[in-house]
Amino acid sequence: MALTETSPVPDVLKTAENWRTAGREVALATVIETWGSAPRPIGAHLVIDSEGNFEGSVSGGCVEGAVVSEAIEVIETGKPTTLEFGVADETAWRVGLSCGGRIRVYVEPVS
Numbered sequence: 231m232a233l234t235e236t237s238p239v240p241d242v243l244k245t246a247e248n249w250r251t252a253g254r255e256v257a258l259a260t261v262i263e264t265w266g267s268a269p270r271p272i273g274a275h276l277v278i279d280s281e282g283n284f285e286g287s288v289s290g291g292c293v294e295g296a297v298v299s300e301a302i303e304v305i306e307t308g309k310p311t312t313l314e315f316g317v318a319d320e321t322a323w324r325v326g327l328s329c330g331g332r333i334r335v336y337v338e339p340v341s
Contacts, residue, residue: 242275242286246340255280256340257301261288265316266331277340280305288335289315301337310338 249256259276261268269290276286276294278301288297293315300313316332
């Protein structure tokens with residue numbers, strides 16, 4: 231389904247703010263670099279809470295599952311991390327990035 235002017239586009243940063251205001255522990259994942267074919271552009275966001283709830287998108291499929299798992303760790307430790315996924319990585323097919331591209335995602339706690 232294509233987005234239209236009447237389709238709601240989630241404001242991921244507003245969601246992060248709302249979740250923090252509600253007392254939820256939150257991490258923000260941001261696409262910081264892409265090479266070749268990538269499903270989401272630089273600057274795309276995914277907000278994740280400590281329960282594994284999320285909104286937004288940084289890639290799709292199993293890549294987002296891996297990002298959510300890492301984000302929960304970031305929330306627990308308070309330490310940001312940078313993740314890289316791509317076809318040169320032996321896990322590319324396992325995490326669903328078989329499109330021929332690579333992405334780097336920065337995951338940080340939101341305070």
